[in-house]
Amino acid sequence: MSNTPTDFDDINARYRGVIDAAVDGIVLIDADGVVETFNPGAERIFGWSASEIIGQNVSMLMPEPDASRHDSYIKHYLGGGAPKIIGIGREVVGRRRNGQLFPMELAVGEVAGLAPRRFVGMVRDISRRRAMEQALAAREQELRLMFDGAPIGMFTAGLDGLFNEVNPALVGLLGYSAEQLLGMRCAELTVESDRPALESAYRALVSGARSSFNCRVRWMRSDGEVLTVEIHAAVAGGSMSVGFIIGQVIDHSVQVRTELESREARERLAHVGRVTTLGEMASAIAHEINQPLTAISAYAQACIRLIDQGQADMPLLHESLQAVAAQALRAGDVVRRIRGFVSHHDGGREGVAMNDIIASVLALAAIDAAANQTRIDTELAPGLPLVLADAVQIQQVCLNLIRNAIDAMLPLPEAARVMTISTRLGDEGVEAQFSDCGPGVAQEMRERLFQPFQTTKSEGMGMGLSISHSIISTHGGSLRYSDAPQGGACFTLILPVALGTT
């Protein structure tokens, strides 16, 4: 390259152009720190114009303590000290014309081959970048707080289903430590029968067919307890990066349990009016008859006392005897109602399937059976003809037989408490057999088994079998006792087949 004046001017002009066009600030100083060049980039950054700053010490572009020490920094370097910034570059704090301080990246180099020595500083204002970084960090912390402090379980997982992150609520819900969970997949926590649903939802998410899903599944806690949870999961990361899954887990177990309990309570309540056991009914009847009897006897005894004491005035005796008469009628009413209950009435009879009756009673008896650790096995013959019956009354009889069986087996060890209900078609009609493994009925009890007030139960009225027997009789069927093959009691209920059915 020749050094003709034209060339030199040309090069000079080109460098000048580069310097002026640079976005970064470029500042040239001499060995005393006096500014020689201050490009438009530097003007924009610092707010000084070149004419104001050229000839001034560069220290006015920095805050204390750098400002007063800057001369000594240069001397240290010129004196052969280890460079602190020259050729290295670092983040420092700059000072604008209006006094505002800002973070900047500064690269300083010695301009080679010039005497006296000069230094060039390249300045980049990074205040915006820094502000964005801080905002991001704050946002990150906020999200972290939300994640860690959320009252519901939250997690992130890879597309392979492995947990990446789990929050404390999820750890608490599942009983596993965070470390244990990080090596697990959603599916492993899920009860086996619920896995296919969750896995297909997961696949739809991973394949991109769906962007999110809600799935209600049962999860197993570390202690084996089963929770009902609702998982909401969505793909995060969009199309730009490898996605991950972010999930929220809501525990519905308490709600589910409450719903279940209230439904059970409702169902039981609905049955109470319809299918109170005969024993319970008998007890209620006894109470109802006892009330007027108590009043009658008290009135009568009071009258006798008053007469004996010579204190009985006619109006009082009259009033008391009237009350006695009224209470006797009240007792009569109760008796009439019982008779109505067990008497012939064909209104409620229709063709019903014995197996359906057994099934509906089992639903009710299950509570009792479970409470007494009793197993009920069934052997129901398919395709039985219908019987003509009042389903509710037959239910009551069946329930009574089941309760008797459960009671009879209470003295046995839990494992031995098994009763069997079977149905079949016999010569006289459809038969339902209720057999247990209890002690059976003693020989001397058998003859009177279906008579009223025969009981072996301390709390019993001895009415159940008697009423059952009359109900079945009015249906034209029969209720019989035999010894079960395994030694317990066996009651066989037979109802005639309804005409016109096969």
Place this chain on the structure above:
Amino acid sequence: MTTLTQTVFVVDDDQAVRMSLSLLIRSMGLAVETFESAAAFLGVCDPERSGCLVLDIRMPGMSGLEMQEELNRRAIGLPVIFITGHGDVAMAVRAMKSGAVDFIEKPFNDQQLLDRINKALDLDRNARAARAEHATLAARIELLSPREREVMERIVAGQANKVIAIELGLSERTVEIHRAKVMTKTGARSLAELVTMVNRYAGEL
């Protein structure tokens, strides 16, 4: 004990039972008041009134058992006789465990009822007398100074004046003065009476 009016309080939700019981109890020469529910009785019940309760164990609203628990909670010590029907045996057992004095099954024999009521009334009368006596004793013993009380405890334990004087670091003469004060303040006329008094007070605390 001077004569004391005692009342039989009958609580039963069945009007016929309630009214017939009221007549029967009146014919026995006893004062009777009837209530149709536990709440009705609890609303007006006065702990100062002596008597007994005849309570139906099965009532809608607050049952007889719940009412008994409420009385216990309120420290109302009226003896309770439960009227029970058939099949209430388990309930009756529970009632007896909670302090019922008796139960009688419906329908009842009037003599049995009268016996049970009389027993309950006696019980309440004696309990009230014992409480009153205890209050009187407590009031008298309250009058004693701490030193007199110390001397009293030793007298009752059978210590001689000389021994008490040495143990308490007093002169025998001073012990004699304290002893005289103890007798005056408690109103005991003899050592034997004082011993009985203190034992009864301590025993019933």
